[in-house]
Amino acid sequence: MLGKYIRLILAILITALSVFLFINSFVGLGVVAVIISSLLILFHFKNEMNLLAFIFIRKSKFSTVEGILNKVKHPERMIKSQEAYYYYLLGLTQAQTHQPALAEKSFKKALSTGLRLKSDQAMAKLNLAGFYLAKRNKKLAKIHIQEAKKLDKQKMLTAQIREVEHMMKRI
Structure with missing residues (x-):
């Protein structure tokens, strides 16, 4: 179980990584990164x-x-x-x-x-x-x-x- 603030920091970093992946036309990996960051944010609140x-x-x-x-x-x-x-x-x-x-x-x-x-x-x-x-x-x-x-x-x-x-x- 990760700390509540570590989850948010990881979510921000993974979201930034997904933007980078989308810009460099790695759409599949970008979508996976968005899903992972969404799960981290969800588990921050739930x-x-x-x-x-x-x-x-x-x-x-x-x-x-x-x-x-x-x-x-x-x-x-x-x-x-x-x-x-x-x-x-x-x-x-x-x-x-x-x-x-x-x-x-x-x-x-x-x-x-x-x-x-x-x-x-x-x-x-x-x-x-x-x-x-x-x-x-x-x-x-x-x-x-x-x-x-x-x-x-x-x-x-x-x-x-x-x-x-x-x-x-x-x-």
Whole structure:
């Protein structure tokens, strides 16, 4: 995993090389250089480990996701949004592998670092509400459910929110 600034410097150098190749009529090599520089720029904004983890989460292979995320040595060196999604993915994985204490810490870290999408923030808040409900902390669970309702604009989590509210009534 290359540093975030090294990727940009390499992308600039490869783009300059591609311009040179186009000028000297090496069009095929110029196109390859443009593709490589585009990938470097893409991976500057989207971490390849996070992308790979998203793919395996969709396939519900959580042990593989955990192995991929464990390969990241210094998540604090990522761009803030990448770091937030790293902790979000880690929290989802830990919640599915029955590690609620670690998942709670990961979701809190993801929210404090700054998840971009409101639906992801709502999902993290809903998971936190579930963890607090399991600890019998009804007050914090209710706060997180209310925040999840506000963040869920597209009504994708209404069934899960109702389920957690129903569980809260039993306590």
